[in-house]
Amino acid sequence: MSELLTIDGLRVRYAGSERDSISDVGFGLQAGEVVGVVGESGSGKTTVGLASLGLLPAGATVGGSIRFDGTEIVGAKESTLRPLRGRSLSTIVQNPATALNPAFSIGSQLTALLRTHRRLSKAEAHREAVQWLDKVGFLDPESRMQAYPHQLSGGMNQRVVIAMALSLSPRLVIADEPTSALDVTVQAAILTLLRSLIQDSGSSMLMITHDLGVVAQMCSRVVVMNAGRIVETGTVREIFTTPRDPYTRNLLDSLPGRHRRGAAVMPENGVTA
Amino acid sequence: MIVRRLLIAIPILFISAVIVFAIMRLVPGDPAAAILGSNASPSAIVTLRHQLGLDQPITTQFFQWLGGVLRGDFGQDYITSQSITDEIRTRLPITGELAGLAFVVAVVVSVPLGVIAAVRRDGWLDRLIRGIAVVTIAVPDFVFGLVGVLVFALGLSLVPSSGYVSIADGGLAGNLRSLALPAVALALGLGGVLVRTTRSAMLDVLNADYVRFARASGFGVGTVVFRYALRNAAVPIVTVLGLQLGYLLGGTVVVEQLFSLPGIGQLIVQAMLNRNYPVVQASVLLFVVAFIVASLITDLVYTVLNPRLRKAAS
Amino acid sequence: MTDGTMNANEAVQAAASATPSRNRRRGLARRGELVAGAVLILVVLLIAVIVPLLEPGAATRIDPSKALAAPGPGSLLGADQLGRDLLVRVAVGYRISLSISLGAVVFAVIVGGVLGLIAATAPRGVDGLIMRILDVIMSFPALLLAIVVVALFGPGVVVLLFAIGIVYVPIIARVMRAAALETAHLAYVESARARGAGRLRILFRHIAPNSLGPLIVQSSILVGLGVILEAGLSFVGLGVQPPTPSLGLLLSSGRDYMSTSPWVVADPAVAIFIAVLGFTLIGDGLQAWLDPQKRTIGR
Numbered sequence: 003m004s005e006l007l008t009i010d011g012l013r014v015r016y017a018g019s020e021r022d023s024i025s026d027v028g029f030g031l032q033a034g035e036v037v038g039v040v041g042e043s044g045s046g047k048t049t050v051g052l053a054s055l056g057l058l059p060a061g062a063t064v065g066g067s068i069r070f071d072g073t074e075i076v077g078a079k080e081s082t083l084r085p086l087r088g089r090s091l092s093t094i095v096q097n098p099a100t101a102l103n104p105a106f107s108i109g110s111q112l113t114a115l116l117r118t119h120r121r122l123s124k125a126e127a128h129r130e131a132v133q134w135l136d137k138v139g140f141l142d143p144e145s146r147m148q149a150y151p152h153q154l155s156g157g158m159n160q161r162v163v164i165a166m167a168l169s170l171s172p173r174l175v176i177a178d179e180p181t182s183a184l185d186v187t188v189q190a191a192i193l194t195l196l197r198s199l200i201q202d203s204g205s206s207m208l209m210i211t212h213d214l215g216v217v218a219q220m221c222s223r224v225v226v227m228n229a230g231r232i233v234e235t236g237t238v239r240e241i242f243t244t245p246r247d248p249y250t251r252n253l254l255d256s257l258p259g260r261h262r263r264g265a266a267v268m269p270e271n272g273v274t275a
Numbered sequence: 276m277i278v279r280r281l282l283i284a285i286p287i288l289f290i291s292a293v294i295v296f297a298i299m300r301l302v303p304g305d306p307a308a309a310i311l312g313s314n315a316s317p318s319a320i321v322t323l324r325h326q327l328g329l330d331q332p333i334t335t336q337f338f339q340w341l342g343g344v345l346r347g348d349f350g351q352d353y354i355t356s357q358s359i360t361d362e363i364r365t366r367l368p369i370t371g372e373l374a375g376l377a378f379v380v381a382v383v384v385s386v387p388l389g390v391i392a393a394v395r396r397d398g399w400l401d402r403l404i405r406g407i408a409v410v411t412i413a414v415p416d417f418v419f420g421l422v423g424v425l426v427f428a429l430g431l432s433l434v435p436s437s438g439y440v441s442i443a444d445g446g447l448a449g450n451l452r453s454l455a456l457p458a459v460a461l462a463l464g465l466g467g468v469l470v471r472t473t474r475s476a477m478l479d480v481l482n483a484d485y486v487r488f489a490r491a492s493g494f495g496v497g498t499v500v501f502r503y504a505l506r507n508a509a510v511p512i513v514t515v516l517g518l519q520l521g522y523l524l525g526g527t528v529v530v531e532q533l534f535s536l537p538g539i540g541q542l543i544v545q546a547m548l549n550r551n552y553p554v555v556q557a558s559v560l561l562f563v564v565a566f567i568v569a570s571l572i573t574d575l576v577y578t579v580l581n582p583r584l585r586k587a588a589s
Numbered sequence: 590m591t592d593g594t595m596n597a598n599e600a601v602q603a604a605a606s607a608t609p610s611r612n613r614r615r616g617l618a619r620r621g622e623l624v625a626g627a628v629l630i631l632v633v634l635l636i637a638v639i640v641p642l643l644e645p646g647a648a649t650r651i652d653p654s655k656a657l658a659a660p661g662p663g664s665l666l667g668a669d670q671l672g673r674d675l676l677v678r679v680a681v682g683y684r685i686s687l688s689i690s691l692g693a694v695v696f697a698v699i700v701g702g703v704l705g706l707i708a709a710t711a712p713r714g715v716d717g718l719i720m721r722i723l724d725v726i727m728s729f730p731a732l733l734l735a736i737v738v739v740a741l742f743g744p745g746v747v748v749l750l751f752a753i754g755i756v757y758v759p760i761i762a763r764v765m766r767a768a769a770l771e772t773a774h775l776a777y778v779e780s781a782r783a784r785g786a787g788r789l790r791i792l793f794r795h796i797a798p799n800s801l802g803p804l805i806v807q808s809s810i811l812v813g814l815g816v817i818l819e820a821g822l823s824f825v826g827l828g829v830q831p832p833t834p835s836l837g838l839l840l841s842s843g844r845d846y847m848s849t850s851p852w853v854v855a856d857p858a859v860a861i862f863i864a865v866l867g868f869t870l871i872g873d874g875l876q877a878w879l880d881p882q883k884r885t886i887g888r
Contacts, residue, residue: 055491080496088493095491100484105506105580115492166492287725298741409873413866415817417824418858421840421847429848525732532825543733544825547740555740562733570728 006174006206007031008069014049017061023049024230036207038221040214046230047210051178055093056083071173089119092167096179098159102151108162109147115166134165139195157188168199178210193219214257226250280574284567291563296337299552349557359557369439370527370538376454377461377523385466389473393481394500404470411467416526420460420533427456437535457534461526465519472515476508509580517573524562623874629867633683640680649832657850667852669843679860682836685746685829690815692750694808697757705765723759731756735818739827749828753815764807768800806876813868820861836861
């Protein structure tokens with residue numbers, strides 16, 4: 003199975019900055035895998051996500067290579083990237099309330115997305131959108147189509163974002179801290195939803211997070227980042243049981259209850275492959 | 276929310292009416308004497324005062340006047356003794372057309388320019404647009420008008436240098452030609468402010484998360500900018516438009532004078548110069564009403580644009 | 590490496606990400622605005638102050654032999670239809686305009702500033718009342734309000750000053766109140782109050798200085814606006830009365846000779862333009878410097 007996403011020697015420096023934000027980052031992701039990119043804030047993990055989408059701010063210099071499904075992302079023109087975005091390569095963001103346009107109903111945003119990438123009539127798009135709202139857990143999805151983002155809770159908004167990210171059956175979903183902005187009680191539900199949808203669709207996912215608990219629940223392999231560099235990679239089981247790098251060990255130690263409940267925070271079966 | 280605004284508008288209108296009326300009555304001098312001239316006999320003055328109802332207590336006068344206004348009767352012109360209402364009726368459409376044209380021209384030209392300036396921030400186009408905007412803000416409309424007359428009317432003979440041509444007289448083309456220069460002059464000041472507001476509102480919006488998310492979802496630049504971003508930027512733009520309406524209305528006064536357009540603005544000026552106070556009273560009140568109505572409409576548009584202000588539907 | 594050229598898409602990106610170095614560059618550019626505006630106003634002030642001193646009385650000296658003289662040596666800006674030298678008339682016109690505008694702003698700052706401070710530090714009822722009244726005044730279009738005041742007291746320089754000043758009072762009051770409210774909540778004000786400092790003392794030592802920024806920016810915008818208002822009112826005959834020269838009057842009287850002797854109209858027009866542009870640029874520049882959060886009300 004050839005890799006879906008191959009990052010090699012990635013280097014990013016933001017405009018006006020003296021140092022590289024990330025340097026010499028490289029790892030691969032197979033089709034159907036869920037790979038976690040873990041690190042504290044400032045470790046550069048979000049930059050990796052942005053770079054993979056070709057959405058770094060203007061003025062940022064990028065070196066190295068990111069190959070997604072055969073296409074080179076680094077240095078690619080907008081015309082190459084646009085057909086990919088939203089469709090084969092989608093994203094779930096940290097703050098759903100601000101990701102959704104406050105002036106439009108969630109239904110119209112969802113249908114607009116569908117119709118941008120596929121030839122659907124208004125009615126067809128509407129139907130699919132309703133189906134997706136149902137799939138992500140809305141009760142009475144038909145009537146919720148007219149709801150505005152400010153009328154929904156953070157969790158509900160995130161479900162909409164997930165629907166938007168998955169509705170076009172992407173090959174790779176880049177999720178950047180999808181639950182950090184949500185209530186703890188809602189986080190688990192969202193993660194469970196995400197996991198089942200990913201499994202059903204067979205999409206791959208790049209899970210960017212600072213929370214090792216999330217990694218344990220969702221990922222099969224992990225990339226640990228610190229200060230712009232990769233410090234360790236491995237399967238989740240490896241990382242959790244036999245961390246090699248001291249930074250990784252620090253991260254693990256900071257997990258609540260690790261020492262007490264030991265195995266309880268161990269990954270379960272993880273996701274496929 | 277609209278209901279609340281309406282309710283507030285009523286006392287404001289009433290207070291404005293009181294203020295306008297009181298001010299006219301406070302002006303020194305006896306209107307009857309002024310009308311009849313200095314050679315009039317005292318008894319003639321008294322008779323006229325009685326005719327005009329000026330010998331009644333002031334509150335009665337006020338309510339009589341107000342009652343008339345509500346019925347659409349603004350009273351009599353001191354000088355011509357014609358019905359003010361008739362005068363207003365002929366002049367109002369002209370001012371309305373002028374202001375309307377100016378508004379449309381300003382919005383249609385300025386908003387796209389502001390959007391372009393925002394999207395091409397700090398580029399040469401942005402700087403050019405901003406520079407032009409500053410210039411149009413700095414020059415008063417009548418100065419533009421004069422320069423415009425010099426260039427387009429006297430120089431190139433594209434439009435008449437003054438005067439109003441109604442649709443009945445000159446057809447739509449003649450009518451628009453006579454209003455073109457005045458409308459553009461009026462629009463320029465408004466336009467400059469609009470360009471700057473649009474640009475700054477768009478810059479704020481383009482920074483927002485949902486714009487980035489839309490791009491990440493694969494929407495094209497055109498859609499993102501014009502449909503998604505502009506829709507949100509429209510809110511502060513409409514707010515500023517509402518604030519500038521007063522400027523637009525006030526500007527008609529000077530522009531009409533400059534171009535000899537027989538509208539309400541010109542009426543006010545002439546009436547003021549002639550001490551024709553009931554006319555001033557009526558026209559100022561009219562302007563205030565127009566402004567308040569326009570503000571209400573702005574609020575209405577505001578709630579349409581900003582779903583957060585509507586009563587939750589679901 | 591990413592491509593250096595910008596297309597529309599990248600421009601959208603660029604607009605969405607202001608980086609520190611960009612901010613620095615913009616800061617410098619804004620100083621340019623301030624400097625340009627200051628230069629213009631300096632020119633205006635020079636003309637206004639010096640020229641009439643050089644030729645006292647020339648503004649109203651009628652000299653039919655020089656009627657409609659074109660600009661040239663001896664008569665830098667030309668002469669009007671009565672032979673009066675335009676440079677001197679413009680200079681005196683500047684004096685009048687500036688006096689009125691500055692006077693109006695000073696008046697508004699005193700009255701409006703006090704009102705704003707009172708509203709900010711007073712109990713809610715008083716605050717609400719004051720602001721409601723000011724709202725009603727603000728709901729009159731500026732020019733109309735000025736016209737109403739002129740209707741009451743007749744046209745003239747002093748009346749104009751107060752008329753424009755009254756238009757400005759609610760604007761300044763708002764700005765002052767907003768700035769004062771912001772400052773009043775700052776920690777060190779609270780601690781001053783806790784230490785028993787009297788209200789007036791707090792007002793002057795802490796709140797007032799912090800409100801200065803937006804106030805200055807607003808004032809410069811309003812001075813520029815005042816020049817326009819005065820010119821407009823004088824133009825239609827409701828402002829400064831002849832024979833006192835006013836830029837607006839110069840425009841209206843020059844109108845009839847515009848086609849043959851354009852300088853009669855061009856001179857005051859350019860004069861107005863330079864002055865207002867200068868004040869607007871200063872206002873913009875000051876705003877970027879003193880009040881980046883845009884707490885002022887633009888034109």
